Amino acid sequence: MKSAANRRRRTLVLGAIPVVLTGALVSIDRIPGTDISLTVPYAAEGPGPTVNTLGDVDGVQVVAVKAPHVYDTDGNLNMTTVSVRTNMTLAQAFGRWLFTDDTIVPIETVIPQNMTDEEVEQSNKQAFTESESAATVAAMNYLDLPLKIKVVDVLDGSPASGKIQKDDEVTAIDGEEVTEPGQVQDRIRAKQPGDSVEVSVLRGGKELTSAVTLGSSPADKKVSFLGLSMLSEPAEDITVDYNLQDIGGPSAGMMFTLAVIDKLSPGDLNGGKFVAGTGTIDESGTVGPIGGIEHKVRAAEEAGAQIFLAPADNCAEATKGANGDMVIAKVKSLQDATTAMDNFSQGKPVETCQAG
Template sequence: MTPDSSHTPRPAAAGRLRTVALGAVPVVLLGLAVSTPTIPGTDISLAVPYAAEGPGPTFNTLGEVDGEQVIEITGARTDETEGNLDMTTVSVRTNMTMAQALGRWLFTEDTMVPIDHIFPADMDPEQIKQSNEAAFTESESAATIAAMNHLDRPTEVVVARVLDGTAATGVFAEEDTILAVDGVEVQRPTEVAERAQAKKPGEEITFTVERDGREQELDLTLGELEQNPGVGAVGILMTSQPGDGVEVDYNLQDVGGPSAGMMFSLAVIDKLSPGPLNGGKFVAGTGTITPDGAVGPIGGIVHKVDAAEAQGAELFLAPAENCAEAVSRDHGDMVVASVANLDEAIAAMDTFAAGGEVTTCQPR
């Protein structure tokens, strides 16, 4: 994976480069050795049970990666963008000997974390990979819908999965688009859930769906979930997508975790609205996003601030709940703004571009 040419990462050590999820952190994993160090002539590992976290590469969400737009939008007219909206990552080094770990602890600003923070003991590598991909996909979906909601563009509800042994089995199909519940139009999964949960198990409910380009009605008898007795349950997992033909594709295939959500959403808004959202400035940031635009906290923020400052960012958008940690280290002349939602992030960029006073993060 090659980021935008102006943000090429410079790893401190050679070795494998791949990404994993670390809680809410997209990370770049840098193995210090191709294989785990062992005592010569034995299979006894010399690797310490710790990993070193440090600043990772940044990616301009308005730019390109591997010759493709990081965020590609079709089905709508897009506007020219300026400057940067960089998402930030954390690098993680594993397979370290005691000497290597001590060296990073003594001579860098890396932080040491138990290895099971990277590879949970109850998950194998394939499960970690799947969890990582799922978190990133969910983040992309939330970012898209948050942007559509901000822009007052329509959204629609899509069936992502039909749960076995539930009322929906044999009635719904994956990729059904839910248009209405009992004749009332719906645009969000929460609206579908609220209408179903307002009824009791055993009651009838009618869904209007679009399947294979045709509209049809589905009637079913509501079931009940063991963990939620007395409340009607359908048995589907739902997601949202733009409802007016817009398609948003994200082309950072090897980065995982949900903390790019806010920056993705801002980039989508920038591309679908007139004028540069960032005022043409170099803005970086991090934070999870919900479909209603709330920005949530993440891990490893000190390293993300360091990475952004090293790349020349002028303004860093930090989740309000991470503020004290975000400014616990020197961040030079870069302004670190406190944001709790998309509106505050956009307001911070407007204020900064106009030379005004931004609401900044304050140390404890």
């Protein structure tokens, strides 16, 4: 299977859909000698690359875990994507609609028309970073492993500027221990702009406490504001790196999380089977819906997947097309996903998506 990195395709994250922008294969997009465009404002969505999160891409592990003990894995935990063709002429768009199973959609539903290329790239990176963090935290929570909060940025001119530094580990707010960024945010939002808060951090092995006067959120002057960008990390001697650079976005979250869990726990989480799936993940392990799932199901079936893990809220779309003998499991949480894989590997009934 060719990796996404080998396909020379640019990826973009829109909402919860990682897509691969391929462009039209052959396209004259303007009348020669004029600025008159011949392309139509539509895009064609179809199956994109599917990548084993337990495997390698160009010799680098997709999900690299370093820990006192990392377990061997078997089988597949494939993430799936949607491929999007743009810059099509009317004839090309009609041909995709007539001769393929692609979905023809208004281009603004997949590519923001009010964003520059740089803004799109930044949005893609941010969505991928947030997905990585949520996947790591969800895996640590599932395995009941401790977490810590790392400061990744301090906004210039914010209340925290000059008192909190990048790479500090936030340990407490007003003397109360915190282990997740959401806990910090909840404590800050419970206060009013102008209130003072004590922020405790570890810096260079030393614990420091600073009194910070809260400001007002740029989005809502009534909401208190500290000015930190934070991520959760494993508190023990564990690091997790995600190396799939050309495909990003929140819809890979669940499959990333399952890969981390598999590498940090004994046995094969997938029972050695070929599992594929999609879905966002939050820190609590809740699986959320994504877009373009009918194309992801088809990509998984064509790749040889035996069972597909589908977000419960996407079940209606997931069962629209033919999926051969592949089982489409209905999942709302990490626990649902692991239970489905365990039951499938043992030949037990699996809760499945039902055709609408």
